[in-house]
Each structure stands twice: as structure tokens, then as C-alpha cells.
Amino acid sequence: MVNSAVVYRCFGEPLMTLQYEHSELGSLAAGNIRVKMRFAPVNASDLIPVTGAYRHRITLPATAGYEGVGVVTEASGDAVALLGQRVLPLRGQGTWQQYVDCPAAFAVAVPTDIDDSLAARAWINPMAALLMLQHFPPAGKQVVVTAAGSDCAGFLAQWARLSGATRVTGIYRSAIHADRLAANGITPLADTATDAIQQAARDAEVVYDATGGALAALLLSAMPRHGQFVSYGLLSGQPFTLRQGQPAVHWFHIRNYLDTLPAAAWQQAFGTIWARLRHSPCAGVSLFGLPQWQDAVRFYQTAGRTTRPVLAMD
Known part of the structure; x- marks a missing residue:
């Protein structure tokens, strides 16, 4: 064959x-x-x-x-x-x-x-979103998600709300995503709105970032020191510099979690993913x-x- x-x-x-x-x-x-x-x-x-x-x-x-x-x-x-x-x-x-x-x-x-x-x-993006929310919980916190028009960020934003986040702000590059974000209860914010991004960062206790580069640096410079900055991608193609006095940065790579995940836990995780995908635009x-x-x-x-x-x- x-x-x-x-x-x-x-x-x-x-x-x-x-x-x-x-x-x-x-x-x-x-x-x-x-x-x-x-x-x-x-x-x-x-x-x-x-x-x-x-x-x-x-x-x-x-x-x-x-x-x-x-x-x-x-x-x-x-x-x-x-x-x-x-x-x-x-x-x-x-x-x-x-x-x-x-x-x-x-x-x-x-x-x-x-x-x-x-x-x-149903795997890469939903599983990454699920694991990030489990390891860096958003319950009772204000959250910022970058690259909000992407699939992974979309799941992160929607499921952060389901997990009890008090507010979720989605930073997007293309204006075509704004209405969809708002319809899902996510506050849309253009990546060119520097002042508004800084204000959202000042209130944010968790940031899930897929872009890196200048946007990551801007968010980190304005976030409260006790916040958590979760970096899971560099879509901008540019790194960012860690500076003293800024929030802790957590590097998330899905492979680091999957390598030790036994088959039973793997199958159980998909039980959660299927349930959430049924109700996630x-x-x-x-x-x-x-x-x-x-x-x-x-x-x-x-x-x-x-x-x-x-x-x-x-």
C-alpha cells in the first residue's frame, strides 16, 4: 500500500x-x-x-x-x-x-x-490552554491574553472566564477579531493602543503571552510585581529582556508537561477538552x-x- x-x-x-x-x-x-x-x-x-x-x-x-x-x-x-x-x-x-x-x-x-x-x-491549542490554566490559575484575577485572534489564545480567554477570572482582556493585531472577542465576553484591545495596554497591564494579575518582543516588554514594565507572566510563544520573532523588579516570568512549553503524562491522565485530559470544546466558539x-x-x-x-x-x- x-x-x-x-x-x-x-x-x-x-x-x-x-x-x-x-x-x-x-x-x-x-x-x-x-x-x-x-x-x-x-x-x-x-x-x-x-x-x-x-x-x-x-x-x-x-x-x-x-x-x-x-x-x-x-x-x-x-x-x-x-x-x-x-x-x-x-x-x-x-x-x-x-x-x-x-x-x-x-x-x-x-x-x-x-x-x-x-x-x-482538538490537541495542540486546547491542551496547551488547559494545562496553562491548570498550572497558572486565573480564578478571581484580572487576565490579559495576547495574540487574541489565535486559536490557543481564544481558548485561553474563554476558559479563563469559565475558570473564574474577573475580567479578560484580549490584545489583537487585526481589527477583524474585535467583534468576535467582545461577543465572547472578552474586552478587545488593539496592539497599537499603548496607553490602554499599559492600563490593562497595571490591573493584570496573570498575562498569557504568545508574542514576545516589544509587546511583552511593554506588559512586563507595567504589571504589578506580584503578577504572573506566562510566556508560551514568540510570534513576533523577537525575544524580550528580563529586568529586575518586574513580575516572575514562567516559560510554558507543552512538551515539558506531556513527556511525563501517563496514558490514563492523557485520556482524562481529553474528557475535559471535549466537554469544553462543545461550548467554545x-x-x-x-x-x-x-x-x-x-x-x-x-x-x-x-x-x-x-x-x-x-x-x-x-
């Missing part, structure tokens, strides 16, 4: 480095299941590793993609109960391919009322065929887009 996949054999700019290739599928390893993929989204977390940012923990050649949804087509032992079921084939091979093999213990069954386009996006999707992966990446890189590019395998 032939498998088609988007792979990289060296590190570099994704559009120049990734290649669409075909290869024969090997035999299924013990303890694994084989999943025929339906959808796989395009995220920053899919593209950054291709650049070589995490080269110390990536073995080449590698297949791009970290999340997605598909149907189990091959299994053995206790996992035969999963045959024909929709699952998230996570923590195995890359997901930008037609067939994915993954450890059966970490395959997540998808509830029947969750459609494929939402299930495909999120962006729609734009579908691209797997051979059109370059168009999907270019679309992802388009400023002001309101939908998430998703690769459709069929």
Missing part, C-alpha cells in the same frame, strides 16, 4: 524544505494502530520544527504535522476494539500524511457529536487537499485570516 506524506529531510524555511512524497507502508509495529487520516490542520507548532528550532529532538527524515483526525484501519490485541472508530492518532508519527501509525494507548477516541473539522484541532476552517499543502501554508501565513487551514486527505 502506498502512503503520501509531506516530509522534510533537512531543516529550513517550510515552503522551501517540505516535500510531497510517496512511499510503501511497512508492517504495523506491536502496540500500534494504523489510522487513515481525514483532516490535519496547519499550526505554528507544525511549521516551527521544520526550521530547525528543535533540531536537538528531531530525527530526520520527519513528517510534518502534530494533530489531526482519522479512522482506525488496522489494529491488534486489545486495540481491535478501535477498528473503524474515529480517533486522534497523537504522539506518534507526523500527521500530514494519508496513514499514521501511533501507540494505541495514546489514541484518543472522538465523541460522535464532535465533527471532523473540530476534532482535527472557534474559527471555521478552509480545506486544502494534501497535494496543495503549499497553498495551505501560504494561507496560514496570511495576516487577518479568520479561518484555519486544514489539510483534507481525500
